[in-house]
Amino acid sequence: MTLIGPLVLAAFLFCVGLYGVMARRNAVLVLMSVELMLNAVNINLVAFQNLKWQDDPVATGQVFALFVVVVAAAEVGVGLAIVFNMFRNRASINIDDADLMRW
């Protein structure tokens, strides 16, 4: 298996996630877009580990990917809580509405 496939996929995923973060107004969708980006990172890490640095004794890339997964879970948990709180306060999860503070 060549390295190019996973890398292109990862880059694509990352860009999709990025687009989602930029363009979606629904906070939950934005959170999910972030997840996409993190998963793109995971694909990268795992791909590099398996296709390029196979002889790494501690399998750094895969271990790293595990950590990313865990942290991403924590982030999403916190993120959902924040979004939930915001919804409670203003009955909207549209992040465009969050512009009380500026300038």
Add this chain to the structure above:
Amino acid sequence: MAIDFAAIAPELVLTATAIVVLLVDLVLTGGAKQLVNPLAGIGALVAIGFTLPLWGDDRSTFGGTFVVNDYAVVLKLIFLVSLLAILGISWRYFAESRFFQGEYYFLLLVSFIGMLIMPSARDLLLLFVALETVSIPGFVMAGLRKRDLYSSEAAIKFFLIGVLSVALMLFGISMMYGFTGTTSLSGIAQELGQWGSSPPPLLLASLLLIIVGFGFKISAVPFHFWAPDTYAGSPIPVAAMLAVASKTAGFAGLIAVTFIAFEPFAEVWAPALGVLAIFTMSLGNLVALQQRDMVRLLAWSSVAQAGYMLIPFGLAASGAADVNEAAVQATVFYIAAYTLPNIGAFGVLVAVNRRSGYRSIEDFAGLGARHPFMAMAMTTFLLSLGGAPPTVGLWAKFAIVQAGARAGDTFAYVLLFFLIINSVIAFFYYLKVVWVMWMTEPRDGMEPVTPGVNLSLVTAALVFGTVLLFLLPGLISDATAATDLVAGLS
């Protein structure tokens, strides 16, 4: 591979304290809940007690990913002192606003665990974990005033920008791993050293992406946008934490990746960070000129301060150990000097804000007459932030200029020129506050300023420290200079 428990003792102590705090908070009820604050303080003191013996020792554990040397000790002490100070300014604030005291202190302590790890981490993985350990509790703390629209907005902005930047950084890390096959900082440095003078652009891009992750943490332009909004919306002690401790952690990480891992490519990132420094301090100061809200003013000022701290990064050069040494020393010194007054300024803000909700510049009118001590303290802190005597801030600027003059190239002088211009602009708004405090009359019917004993003592201690370090800057500089920081890094 035995674990060196002495090396990780401070972190362990804080972890234990965090758990105890959480448990105690469950047990206590009502007004007694506020006792978790001194509990946390005791934990911090114990952690300091475990940190001090590490001075002069070079320890490493977890397979060399966790290193304790003098550089790490200095930064850990800075973190722990700021933890104490933040605890000091938090007590009344949280006791009176009655929301989630136990959780707050728990989150705070957890966040500081991440910070303590940061200067010791010598692996991208550990750096990432530490960074997230700092950030995630921060997201929650920013939104802690959960019935407050501003607070939740602060949290969501902080969170979104935070995760986005982490995602960018992780992408960079993954690429870097792909290029080098390691996440160890020294390993990366070795690998990069082999690329010579023509590295592939993608490698450089991943390098910059990693830097961006920390750029968010230190709120460097253009990754600073969250900072003013988040500071303004968060509880004030949280803003202090974000402005001081969290930013310091970002710098610790940035120092680690740049001066250790990416040292061979200093010619790439140094000018990039130098330019960021110029933009950061200029934008921070210019926008701060327009602020009416004190928290936002301090937020923008802390953006600008980050710019000053970035200047030494712009001076770095690969292979020039003495210049890099001077640069790191300058940054560390600046951080140390900046901690006390900045927390102090937030502390005064808490004092004024308490019971009255005052937070705009106009609310400081006549503070000199209403509460001379607080006005005097605020003046000292602001002067220190600006870099005027009789405060340690002067030496902070001195250190930066010294590093610049040490490097002595044209770009260094360009950076210094912007530093000078920005110092002047910065004083413009610092002095505005001073002016309002001393030379204007208070409005009729203003609430009295009642800081309480605790806050007064903390503020007094911070004033004392600010002035003492002015008289004897050697207390910090001897520590920062005695050790070979750069050598200690790797």
Add this chain to the structure above:
Amino acid sequence: MLNEQGWLLSLALFFPVIGAAIIVAMPSEAERTVKRVGVVLTGITLALSTVIAFGFDYSSGDRLQFETVVPWIDAIGARYHLGIDGISMPLFYLTGLLTFLCAIYTTKIIPEPGKPKAFLALMMLLQTGMAGTFLAFDLVLFFIFWEVVLVPMYFMIGMWGGPRREYASVKFFLYTLFGSVFMLVGFLSVYFAASDAGLANPWDIIELSQAAGIGTSTFQTFAFLGIFLGFAIKVPVWPFHTWLPDAHTEAPTVGSVLLAGVLLKMGTYGFIRIALPILPEGAVRFAPLIGVLGVIGIIYGSLACLAQSDVKRLIAFSSVGHMGFVMLGISAMNEQGIQAALYGNIAHAVVTGMLFFLAGSLHERYHTRDIATIGGGMLVKMPRYGALLVFVSMASLGLPGLAGFWGEFGALWAARSPAPAIAANWSGLYLGLVIAGAAGTVLTAAYFLWLIQRVGLGTPTERWAAEPLADVMPIEWVSWTPLLILVFVLGPFPFVFNIQDPAVTNLVSFLGGG
């Protein structure tokens, strides 16, 4: 020997800080007591200064006396190095004297909004900063004292100043700060060059001077530029002077006196003590520019004076002119020039300090400083006061026989025969400077005569005719008499020259390399 007791100098230097602490600790209700204690405390400082002045060995004024060397910041090798020599001595003593007189003056006359406690405490902090600048022989220490001065002065102008005090105080602060950071950059580059050159104490002013030029000529030029900016703004050299009129106009009387009397001297002192001997080659390159700027300042300041309608602002602009003479003396870079510059410093401090006292008292009485509003007749209403104004104005316009003359004449003399390195290329320019500078004296005379005529002579206008205006009050006599005596004595008996001579000779020997 008394003059080896370094602690005495430190005590004299830092006693005002102790004094400020004492003042702050006093209850704020007891205003009269606070004022009296202020006089006593500044009096003690002056007494300590007097002891030092007596213990000073004038015959070896080129040597540092009362010297203290203590390691201070090991990281950068900065040391707490205090000392006093023939150049510092008059300025140091003057600082003590002026502060004491200001404290006396404050017992009766304190501007709105009162608060003598804060006022006196700030004044004493200011004193330490000012005096320290003249005693520090370590560049870092010098820089610290230099910066320390800013804050008390800012508050002094800001809290007790005139209607535009915010503008003036901020401008003063920012402008000076701006210059001082450039100066710091210059200092640091000197430090690193000196370290590279292998100096044992690369911050030490004496060692740096004796090194007779560090680094390449280009390096010196750039380092001098930075240091020049810092000092030039403080002096102030045209065109960096614009903070001065505003600061003076708005500052309370005592602030103006100290500003003119001591603060401006820090700039010229810096040039003489630091910029010239440490960077002689840079100085030689800059000297013609300094000379030209100085002379522009002379002419320009005088012209600006002629356009003023506010007494205090006029006096402020006159400082620009007088400091122009000082700069002209410095630009000659020879013994006469340095002597003249230092003498001009002292004379300007005494004379202009006195003028600001007078302007302050004028405002106390008329509640305006507008020349047209006062409209003349002061000599009718307040003959003694008017006579003092005439007397001091005469001194200020450089009348021989009074204090102001030697500085001006010496500067012109020196500029006719500048240091050989300068004379080689710029002899003609300097002759032009001499003539233009001398022409400036006429303009100076013109605006002072005009001032006297418009304010002092003639009959009082209707507005003031019936107004009871008190002549010089006892407290004013007390606080002014020493200055008046100095204004007179410094003319026929320019003894300050004798004090400075060995030190200046020594200092100029360092310039020889240039």
Add this chain to the structure above:
Amino acid sequence: MEALNYAWLIVALPFVAAGVIAAFGRLMPLKGAEVGLAAIAIAWVVAVMIGYQTFVNGPVEAVEQVFWSAPLGGSVLIEFGQYVDGLTAMMLVLVTTVSFMVQLYSREYMHGEDRFTYFFAMLSLFTFSMLVLVVAPNTLQALVGWELVGVCSYLLIGYYWLEKTNSDAANKAFLTTKFGDIGLVVGIIVLSVGVSAHTDNVFSIRETTELAAAGMLSEPTIVLGCLLIFLGAMAKSGQMPLHVWLPDAMAGPTPVSALIHAATMVTAGVFLIARLYPVFAQSLAVMNTMAIVGTITLFFAGFVAIVQDDIKKVLAYSTISQLGYMVAALGVGGYTAGIFHLFTHGFFKALLFLGSGSLIHAIHSNNMSDMGGMRKFMPVTFWTFVVGSLALAGFPLTAGFFSKDEVLVSAQIWASNGAASGVSSTALTGNLVFWLGLAGAMVTTFYMGRSVFLIFFGTHRGVSAHTPEEVEAEVAAGTLDPQAEMEDLDQAAHDQDAVDDLSQQDVAAGHAGHGSDHDHGSGGHHLPHESGWQILTALVVLAVLSVPVGFLGGFLWDEVGGSTERNFETWTATHLLEEVSYPFLADAHPVDLEELHGGEAEGADADHAGDGAEEGEAAGISTDVTPLAAGADLVLATEAEGGEGEVDNHVLHGAPEFHLNVFVLALGGFLAAIALAWTIYGRSRPMRDPVLHMGGVTTLLENKYYFDDIGYRGVVVPVRDWLAPAASWSSNVILDGIVKNTGGAVKRLADVTYFTIDQKVIDGGINGGAFSAAWISSKLKRLQSGDVQRYAGAMLAGVIVLVVVFAAAR
């Protein structure tokens, strides 16, 4: 000789007196006057002793003492001390005498003034200042005295400072002289820097003159230095065109005018030139400049005096004219002539001013048109005034006669010397000074004659005939517009006068009493009466002195018991002066300093480098001015009585010899001018006499003047209406206008400097920086839009830019 060591006492006494008067004067019975008088009296005694000792001992070695010095930097020293030689002694005598008389006079004249005590303190200070200059051993001390004189004159001219015109006059005096001081200061600096190449004692007059005489100073140094110093002297000594302050300075009290004009102020310039004469003599350009400026001044200032109505202004212009003589004399090598004229002029000009003061005191007006017939009321004043006028006019055997003669003789010798050495410009200036000097003497005689006739002859037209308001009006008019007064003199215009008078009264309403010394109010005017004993004593003493002082240096000195070896020239000359030669004339020889000092060591009457040939040539010079043979030591060329090469073989001087041609010309001129004056003004003032308004009688009286018409129209009218007005106009309009416009221009320049350059450009630039920061700030803060997705976008854009710039671009 030991009295010379006490010269400092003369200086110190007035100073102490000034201090004592200022401090305690008000408490004293005579309001401080007694202190001033006592001090000056003692000083006068000492001065006379010094004068006597220096006089009888011929050219004395200068006594040079330094009392106090300070380093101006390096080896250059500031020194205060005294330097006493004949010239100093002469000045000491003059200054103390005049000052003594003036103070005595002021006791009465200023009686009852508000600031009587202040006035006396100032007089003492003024005297002191001049004495500081006189005894100065170095140029620096001279400068100190010089400037002090200036400021004292400022304080005294502006004595009546309640009136703005008076303080204007004081300002004008101070600033004009201060303008000259640019030259003086720079000149002193140039000279001293030149000297510094040879000696450490750079300001020393002795060293400077010796070095100059020895030819060791470079030409540029001498020319530049001397011309600049001369600029200072021009301003101080009222040389055209810097004389403009002098007439205005009449605003001061009359005793002050006397002091200024006779002893303490205007003589300073001439004295300083004399002091540095060996330096000035080194350059032809300098000498010619002095001669030409002096000639212009002496000639034109005299004409202006003709048309003045204010008696003090007449005297003021006459002073300018006489100063012109002195400077011209110095410019044509007449060292002795110049200072001799200075000496004699001091006495009689003081006398004239004090006399005029006596009149003014009596009549409360400065204007001659208010006087007339005063002879009857004030006989002593009349006679003393006449003596003074005669002396000024150069009537034979009065002081002015001898000194003015010497000036003319010097000019002739100079011309012939120049011709002999082929220096045409020297010949030209010599002749110019001679002929214009002669013409100027006639003019002098004419206006003094006119004044005397108008004041003392005819009938009284004073205040008794007018209301006080009219007096004031005339006073005002007199000061305001001499031109108008001049027209008053014109009979043809006198009908117009009534109208003028009215308008002048209106003007006067706004300037009540200004310009007058005395404003005793309007309480009861009566016929004028003679002044009291103090005024008269001063007048008489000076009148008595005005005659014999001339003999000191005159050719009749031998005849009246003096000795040719002990006269004014031996008194004021110095050895160095005798050695000095003009490098631009033939056979110049720089002074050998070694020899000079060696000679001093041997004794006071050392041989002055004379040689046989020189003596032979000198002997060939007859009393009438024969051109010298080429090759002679022209510098020394004059008389050589006895041919012994003794000290009486003076240098640089006109001879105390009887020069028939000069005498005849001068006397002829005097007589012609006095006759003319008598013809026009002798019997009665021809206008504005109330008598003229009495119908037929007036017509009859007017007819008497048909006789005068021819001379009047032929000589007076052209001179008075064209030449004098032209001179006056040029003085009052052009020069004064230049001064005024200079003031205006300076003011405008000041305004532009301050309001435009300083406040707008420089300060505006700095503030503009601040404002633009605020403006940028207000725009920049909009970046913080509040929208988190825009933040994210900006952040991403930042990343991309970073990557593109720093990564991809490599």
